[in-house]
Amino acid sequence: MKTVVIASGKGGTGKTTLTALLAHRAALEGTVVVADADVEAANLPIALRAESTSCEEFAGGATAVVDPALCVACCMCARACRFDAILWPDETSFAQTYRVDPLVCEGCGLCAELCPSDAITMVPSIAGRACVGTAATGPIAFGELQPAQDLSGKLVTAVRERGDALADEHEADWILVDGPPGIGCPVIASVSGADVLVAVTEPSLSGEHDLRRLSELARQFSLLVKVVLNKADLSERGADAIRHLCKQEQIELIATIPFDPAMAAISVQLADGDDSAATLPLGSEAAEAVDIIWREIASALAPTGDPAGENDQDIAILY
Numbered sequence: 001m002k003t004v005v006i007a008s009g010k011g012g013t014g015k016t017t018l019t020a021l022l023a024h025r026a027a028l029e030g031t032v033v034v035a036d037a038d039v040e041a042a043n044l045p046i047a048l049r050a051e052s053t054s055c056e057e058f059a060g061g062a063t064a065v066v067d068p069a070l071c072v073a074c075c076m077c078a079r080a081c082r083f084d085a086i087l088w089p090d091e092t093s094f095a096q097t098y099r100v101d102p103l104v105c106e107g108c109g110l111c112a113e114l115c116p117s118d119a120i121t122m123v124p125s126i127a128g129r130a131c132v133g134t135a136a137t138g139p140i141a142f143g144e145l146q147p148a149q150d151l152s153g154k155l156v157t158a159v160r161e162r163g164d165a166l167a168d169e170h171e172a173d174w175i176l177v178d179g180p181p182g183i184g185c186p187v188i189a190s191v192s193g194a195d196v197l198v199a200v201t202e203p204s205l206s207g208e209h210d211l212r213r214l215s216e217l218a219r220q221f222s223l224l225v226k227v228v229l230n231k232a233d234l235s236e237r238g239a240d241a242i243r244h245l246c247k248q249e250q251i252e253l254i255a256t257i258p259f260d261p262a263m264a265a266i267s268v269q270l271a272d273g274d275d276s277a278a279t280l281p282l283g284s285e286a287a288e289a290v291d292i293i294w295r296e297i298a299s300a301l302a303p304t305g306d307p308a309g310e311n312d313q314d315i316a317i318l319y
């Protein structure tokens with residue numbers, strides 16, 4: 001079983017669309033489990049028409065809650081909160097006592113300690129959910145982080161653990177992980193135990209910058225990196241810069257995908273939550289690029305002496 005993480009330094013590079021298309025491609029050759037580790041924008045379940053079979057709530061920190069019946073309006077909490085999370089009584093609203101803005105509260109507990117009338121309780125909050133289910137390509141694990149929660153690294157780990165368990169249960173050949181954007185804690189959690197990192201980038205200054213950071217991260221974890229340059233024809237200069245960077249960083253550029261309106265349309269559909277037609281026309285340049293990417297990944301991870309691709313037949317891609 002091999003684990004492939006598809007990542008990008010930022011959002012909007014087509015990472016999730018590519019992950020969905022690769023999952024379809026992989027499913028033609030074996031059993032694939034997908035894991036959506038992009039828990040702050042979990043679009044892969046939409047792309048793969050997933051239905052959850054079970055979800056577990058994921059505990060976060062705590063949020064302060066004021067009991068208006070006990071509050072004597074002494075103002076100590078509002079003066080002490082360094083995050084300005086306590087809302088003062090407001091003549092323009094119906095609120096007659098102090099309240100806590102749950103989206104701003106950091107859960108430090110200071111206000112509850114100070115309150116002279118024990119009017120404040122720290123209530124455990126739910127940071128999100130970790131789910132498993134069935135997708136168009138087979139088993140799927142995914143997470144959903146609640147707004148204003150910052151425990152995405154831990155939730156990513158929970159999603160990865162569920163993905164690994166599904167892979168064991170189904171004796172999967174592949175785990176495809178849709179990684180979170182950036183290079184922070186969630187990305188580090190997503191690449192744990194991976195066999196290859198597929199870095200999706202685009203021909204822009206930010207794409208170049210993000211790819212460099214992703215390459216540095218991969219080096220720290222001794223991860224094999226394969227680069228995919230998406231929307232390659234949007235900037236010749238930007239594409240040349242990415243090629244140069246790959247040589248400099250000694251990472252392999254395995255495919256360039258031209259800007260394909262069909263692929264862009266899929267991205268827009270997914271962003272809108274529309275999973276009705278996540279397909280690529282057979283024979284399009286983007287469809288062929290996806291096939292090449294899959295073969296390169298499979299070949300790179302094939303056991304020595306059994307190079308993947310040697311015995312591959314031409315398989316029609318049916319997305």
Ligand code: SF4
Binds near residue numbers: 116119
């Ligand atoms: S410290 Fe307690 S009593 Fe004082 S304003 Fe805040 S909630 Fe009310």
Ligand code: SF4
Binds near residue numbers: 063085100105107111
């Ligand atoms: S728990 Fe901390 S952050 Fe939240 S309202 Fe109280 S003092 Fe402010």
